[in-house]
Amino acid sequence: MDNFDYLKREDSLKLYLLPTSAPAMQFYIQGIRCNKCVNKLEHGLLQKSDVQDARVHFGDRTLTVWKKSLNGFDEIARAIVELGYEPVPLRPDTDVQKIVLKENRMDLLRIGISGFAVGNIMLMAVMSYAGADEEFLGTFLNWLSLGLFIPVVTFSAWPLYKNVAQSLQAKKPSIDLPICLAIWIGGVVSFYNMLSGRGEVYFDSLTMLIFLILSSRFVLKRIQQRYLSLTRVGLLNESATVKRWNGADYDEVSLETLQPGDIIRVEKKQKIPVDGFLLSPWAQLNTAILTGESMPQAVAKGAHVYAGTVLISGSIDVKVKSWGKQSRIGQIFYQMEQTLSQRTPLLDFTDRVGRVFTFTVIGLAIGFFIIYAFVDPTEAVKRSLALIILACPCTLAFAIPLSQSLAMIKCARQGWFIKNAATFEKLLTIKNVFFDKTGTLTEGLLKVESWSPREPSSDERRLIKTLESKSQHPVARALLDHLDTDVALEDLTEFCEVLGRGVFGIWRGARYSIESATAKTPEGFGTSVGLYKDDRLQCVAHLSDQLRSTTATTLDRLRTQGFKCMILSGDSDEVVTHLGQKLGFGREQLYGRKSPEDKAWVITQNSPAAMVGDGVNDALAMAKAHVSVATYGCMEASLKAADVFLSEGGIHAIPQLFKVAEDSFSVVKRNLCFSLFYNSIGAMAALMGLVHPILAAILMPLSSVTVLTSALWGTNFLRTLPLNNAGANR
Amino acid sequence: MNLIFLLLPAALVLGFIFFLGFVWATQNGQYDDLDTPPQRILTDDEKEQTANERRST
Numbered sequence: 001m002d003n004f005d006y007l008k009r010e011d012s013l014k015l016y017l018l019p020t021s022a023p024a025m026q027f028y029i030q031g032i033r034c035n036k037c038v039n040k041l042e043h044g045l046l047q048k049s050d051v052q053d054a055r056v057h058f059g060d061r062t063l064t065v066w067k068k069s070l071n072g073f074d075e076i077a078r079a080i081v082e083l084g085y086e087p088v089p090l091r092p093d094t095d096v097q098k099i100v101l102k103e104n105r106m107d108l109l110r111i112g113i114s115g116f117a118v119g120n121i122m123l124m125a126v127m128s129y130a131g132a133d134e135e136f137l138g139t140f141l142n143w144l145s146l147g148l149f150i151p152v153v154t155f156s157a158w159p160l161y162k163n164v165a166q167s168l169q170a171k172k173p174s175i176d177l178p179i180c181l182a183i184w185i186g187g188v189v190s191f192y193n194m195l196s197g198r199g200e201v202y203f204d205s206l207t208m209l210i211f212l213i214l215s216s217r218f219v220l221k222r223i224q225q226r227y228l229s230l231t232r233v234g235l236l237n238e239s240a241t242v243k244r245w246n247g248a249d250y251d252e253v254s255l256e257t258l259q260p261g262d263i264i265r266v267e268k269k270q271k272i273p274v275d276g277f278l279l280s281p282w283a284q285l286n287t288a289i290l291t292g293e294s295m296p297q298a299v300a301k302g303a304h305v306y307a308g309t310v311l312i313s314g315s316i317d318v319k320v321k322s323w324g325k326q327s328r329i330g331q332i333f334y335q336m337e338q339t340l341s342q343r344t345p346l347l348d349f350t351d352r353v354g355r356v357f358t359f360t361v362i363g364l365a366i367g368f369f370i371i372y373a374f375v376d377p378t379e380a381v382k383r384s385l386a387l388i389i390l391a392c393p394c395t396l397a398f399a400i401p402l403s404q405s406l407a408m409i410k411c412a413r414q415g416w417f418i419k420n421a422a423t424f425e426k427l428l429t430i431k432n433v434f435f436d437k438t439g440t441l442t443e444g445l446l447k448v449e450s451w452s453p454r455e456p457s458s459d460e461r462r463l464i465k466t467l468e469s470k471s472q473h474p475v476a477r478a479l480l481d482h483l484d485t486d487v488a489l490e491d492l493t494e495f496c497e498v499l500g501r502g503v504f505g506i507w508r509g510a511r512y513s514i515e516s517a518t519a520k521t522p523e524g525f526g527t528s529v530g531l532y533k534d535d536r537l538q539c540v541a542h543l544s545d546q547l548r549s550t551t552a553t554t555l556d557r558l559r560t561q562g563f564k565c566m567i568l569s570g571d572s573d574e575v576v577t578h579l580g581q582k583l584g585f586g587r588e589q590l591y592g593r594k595s596p597e598d599k600a601w602v603i604t605q606n607s608p609a610a611m612v613g614d615g616v617n618d619a620l621a622m623a624k625a626h627v628s629v630a631t632y633g634c635m636e637a638s639l640k641a642a643d644v645f646l647s648e649g650g651i652h653a654i655p656q657l658f659k660v661a662e663d664s665f666s667v668v669k670r671n672l673c674f675s676l677f678y679n680s681i682g683a684m685a686a687l688m689g690l691v692h693p694i695l696a697a698i699l700m701p702l703s704s705v706t707v708l709t710s711a712l713w714g715t716n717f718l719r720t721l722p723l724n725n726a727g728a729n730r
Numbered sequence: 731m732n733l734i735f736l737l738l739p740a741a742l743v744l745g746f747i748f749f750l751g752f753v754w755a756t757q758n759g760q761y762d763d764l765d766t767p768p769q770r771i772l773t774d775d776e777k778e779q780t781a782n783e784r785r786s787t
Contacts, residue, residue, distance in 0.1 A: 035769035042770075059765035101762060108756050116749045120742060137734070144738060222764075 004077040007089065011254055013073065016089045022052055024066045025073050027080065027087040032061050037085075044083045045076065059226055062090065100225065107159075107218050114156040114211040117148040118204075125204035135197075142194045145203040153187055157210050159217075167351075175354025175397055178361060182392035183210065189385050199382070202389060205700040209394045212704065216398035220405045220421060227419050227639055242273050245317070255323055262320045266311050269472065274323040278303050280316040285309045288438075289329060289617050290596060291570040295527070296473060312472050313497065332596050332620050336641050339623040349425055349668060350400050354393065361391045361683075368687055383689055390682030390699070395707040399671045403711035407664045410721040415647040416657060423643045426627045427661035432606045433558060433654075434591075434621075436613030437569035437576060440631050440651060441583070442545040446474050446527065448482035449542045456539050460531060466492050467503045467514055475529055476503070478543050479514075502529070510534055547579075550652035555583055557655045566606075567591065568599050570617070600624045612651060614638070629654065663715040671707045678703035 006012045007025075018024040029041070038056045041063055045054035052066040065076050073089075080087040124141045160176050160183075167174040186202045193199035243250035245263040255273055258264070263279065266272050272285070282300045289308040291297075296312050299305060305318055307327035324330050365384040372380035404421040411418050418424075438444050456464060461483050468476035495505040502515035510533050517530030517540045530540045555565055566589040569576050576592035591602055599621035603609050611618060611625035619641040622628035630638035631646045639645050646653050682699055713719075755761065 035772040038766060038769045039773045055766075057763050057766055058769050059763065101759075104762065105756050105759075108761055109753060112749065112752050112756065116745060116752075120745060124738075140735065140738075144742070148742075 004074040004089075007074040007077060008071065009254075010070075013070070015091055016073070017070075018064070018092045020066070022066045022068070023070045023073075024064060025076070026090045026092065027063045027065070027077070028090050029056070029061055029063050029080065030086040030088070032056065032058065032085070040083055041080065041085065045079060048076070048079065051076070059222075063087070104222070104225075107214070107221070110156040110158070111211065111214045111218060114152045114207060114214060117152045117156075118207045118211045121145045121148050121204045121207050128201075139194070139197070142201055142203075145201070146191065146194065149187065149203040149207055152207050152210055153183060156214060157183060160210075160213070172351070173355050173358055174351040175357070175393065178354060178358045178388075178392050179209070179213070179394050179397055181358075181362075182206075182389045182394065185385050186389040189382075189389065208700070208704075209392075212398040213394070216401040216405075220401040220408075223405050223408050224420055227417070243267075258320050258323060260320055260322065264318050264320060265315060266318060267315045268311060268313050270311055272305055272307055272309050272311060272318065274318060274320045275307050275327040276305060276318040276321045278305050278316060279319055280314075283314065283316045284312045286312055291617070335600075336619045336623040339620075349665070350396055353396065353672060357391075357393050361388060364391075364683070379689065383686055386686035387683050390686045391679045393675050393679060395675045395678070395703050396671060398704075399675075399707040399711040400668055402708070403664055403667050403671070403714070406712065406714070407660055407718065410718065411657075411660060414653070414656075414721060416653055417639065417645040417647065419639055419643050423627060424661040424664050426608075426643075427610070427658055428665055429608045430563070430610045430627060430658075432564045432566060432609040434566050434568040434603060434606070434609055434611050434613075434625070435651065436611075436618055437567055437571055437579060438545065439614050439649075440612055441551045441567070441579070442547050445545065446478040446543045447546050448478055449544055449546075452540050452542065454539055456531060460538065463492070463505075463507060463512055464514060464531060467495065467505050467512065470495065471497050471503055475527060475543060479529075479541065482541075547583075548650040550650050552583055554650075554652045554655060559584075561655065561658070565589065568594060568602055568611070568613075568621070570594055570596075570599075596620050612654065629657070659717055660721070663717050667711060667714055667718070671710050674706050674710060675703065678706075 007016065016025050018026060032038070032041075038058060041056055042054045045051050045063075045065060050068045050072060052068055054063060054065045056063050063080070065073075067073070067076070077087050077089065124145055128138065128141055157180075160180055163174060163176045164180050167177065183206055186206050189199070190201040190203055190206075194201055242253060242255055242258065243265040244253045244258065245265065250265050258274065264274065264276075278299055278301055280301065282298060283305070284296045284298050285305065287297050287306070287309045289310075290306055306329060307323060308329035325334055365387045368387065369380045369384040372383065401421070404424065407424065408418050408421060435441055464479055465483050468479050492505045492507045495503070497503045502513055504511070504513045506512070513532045513535075514529055515532060517528040517537065527543045528540050529543070531538045558565055565585070567576055567580050567585060568591045571592060573590075573592035576590050577587070580587075580590040591599075594602065596617060597620065599611075599618060600623075603611055603621045603624045608626040610627045610629060611622050612629045612631060613622065614630060618628075618630075622630070622641040627644070628642040629644040629646060630642035631649055631651060644657065646657075678699060682695075685695060
């Protein structure tokens with residue numbers, strides 16, 4: 001990730017520059033936490049001579065840098081790294097950005113107008129209710145209210161009408177339908193009553209309703225937009241250059257100019273940019289991105305190598321087969337994006353309630369009208385219309401977005417980042433939970449567990465340290481972490497590393513090596529390496545990927561709550577079985593040796609399922625899952641596929657996540673009860689012809705206040721999640 | 731009491747002027763980012779250059 005050289009090249013730089021007069025680039029910054037970060041980044045970058053301006057957007061976690069000249073953006077990226085942050089250059093997606101910006105400003109204007117109107121109408125309504133209903137003054141106030149109501153009902157409420165039109169086209173009436181009906185019927189009835197000088201005028205309540213719905217929806221929208229910039233993170237670095245063999249030497253060319261059959265060179269520690277065949281005798285690759293397997297894989301000449309895998313040592317030649325979107329990893333990401341974009345938005349609970357409501361209320365109104373028309377036709381019209389206005393479930397329309405926003409903010413403070421409020425509802429339908437192994441259930445790092453038959457002596461420790469210090473192998477890193485001696489042996493000679501075998505060296509006349517040992521580990525899985533002196537085994541280190549401390553208890557908790565837990569891993573069956581048995585999984589709950597495509601298939605077979613894993617190598621499975629939770633790896637890539645990102649690592653927050661979903665749903669249900677209660681009183685009053693302006697004036701605000709309080713009050717559990725907590729990790 | 735027929739519209743006109751101010755501020759992008767300014771204000775300026783001049787976009 002730390003190589004920003006591609007920002008030097010003009011053709012790839014073009015992909016990232018913002019279309020502004022001064023050269024500018026936007027970065028997604030991981031690790032922005034507080035105001036210190038904002039200042040550190042802005043001031044740190046402004047000290048560079050050619051930086052014109054640097055601005056952090058705290059909510060989006062983005063940083064925009066304006067420069068005086070075109071070159072040097074790679075240095076900016078490195079400077080950000082030096083300041084202690086991880087920058088990811090964002091491609092300008094100006095169309096989406098502009099649309100979002102325009103929409104947000106438009107929304108604010110609509111809210112502003114309705115707010116302005118509601119404040120003033122309320123003042124006049126108070127006067128009316130207080131008795132200012134003398135012939136002339138009353139009419140005057142009503143006309144002023146109408147003047148304020150008209151821009152609200154036309155301009156401000158426009159998004160509501162658009163929603164209704166869309167939902168009617170999809171033949172799925174949403175909660176906006178009864179609301180719009182109530183607004184318009186209420187408006188027309190009020191206008192008629194105003195002219196006739198008899199009956200009630202609802203302009204004040206209707207304006208208030210529109211204002212509350214618009215504001216609560218805007219709050220939720222802004223919270224969900226927080227992760228919008230992540231859609232601009234490129235998962236594949238298509239702008240990379242490759243070294244192509246031209247018959248005599250290697251040329252630096254860009255990826256797009258490659259032809260199948262070309263031969264390219266890949267250096268140590270580089271990501272292989274293409275799918276192809278290995279031409280070198282053999283290579284050692286980290287294929288974690290495709291298999292989740294953390295140990296390096298050795299492949300021989302002629303074998304398939306895949307884009308995205310990392311070459312661990314040496315340099316190799318690869319015959320190109322495909323790259324970019326055509327490569328296997330490109331296909332996986334492409335399918336993931338396709339799946340995500342085709343996911344039909346869930347018809348949420350509010351809308352389902354709204355549908356039932358609409359049919360009931362309209363049915364009731366029509367039924368009443370038909371029966372009562374025989375008694376008194378004009379009164380029948382009046383009462384049925386009053387019913388539609390007073391029985392509108394409008395409080396739900398603003399209480400639900402509000403309680404969802406609150407839950408999302410609280411979760412984010414805990415370090416649980418939720419992309420969309422619909423996730424809460426989807427969580428409630430989950431029966432099966434699939435866990436990835438490496439990094440999710442385990443730490444994702446090899447560690448030395450024990451030595452046999454004895455611990456190495458201090459000389460041996462220094463020897464191991466010196467031998468392994470030059471190796472890139474995960475085993476070497478684990479050994480180096482484990483041994484605390486820092487003195488290197490000076491007189492070690494003829495050091496060499498044989499890929500796939502081990503490291504060798506000569507010290508004081510004896511030939512030492514560290515190779516994989518055949519002795520089984522006490523655990524029965526993991527890796528063992530032995531230190532050999534002249535081919536005689538001295539001691540063996542047993543290494544394994546440790547379970548996270550919270551894994552077992554969390555799994556037990558989930559099982560007692562009635563979830564079916566399963567392991568879905570790319571690792572070998574043997575490893576998965578061993579780990580699964582240790583954690584109390586049944587044999588049929590273990591899926592080992594699964595490619596990314598297989599994982600996605602298993603998920604679709606077990607729907608509705610949740611997938612918990614690392615966002616990149618499980619991306620496809622996550623996109624197919626009903627709900628996906630990423631617990632490992634970097635946030636920006638993970639949140640592209642996953643619905644939830646848990647920043648603490650490990651799975652211990654998952655039971656709590658289910659609890660948040662459950663509790664916020666019970667708040668919704670409670671609000672529904674309140675709302676139904678008030679609405680049925682309103683409906684009864686309307687049908688009995690008891691409607692008096694003061695009734696609407698009391699009932700409407702009272703139900704709003706009850707439902708709002710209930711939404712903000714939450715539940716016992718939701719209250720334990722603090723709103724202000726420094727514990728937010730990222 | 732008749733004064734109210736003058737005062738009410740006058741109050742509305744006054745309110746409308748402030749509303750125009752709100753429209754202007756919104757179109758100017760003052761409400762685009764509500765998260766960063768409250769963070770930025772907490773630390774002292776060191777060398778706040780003429781940032782507004784530079785951002786011509």
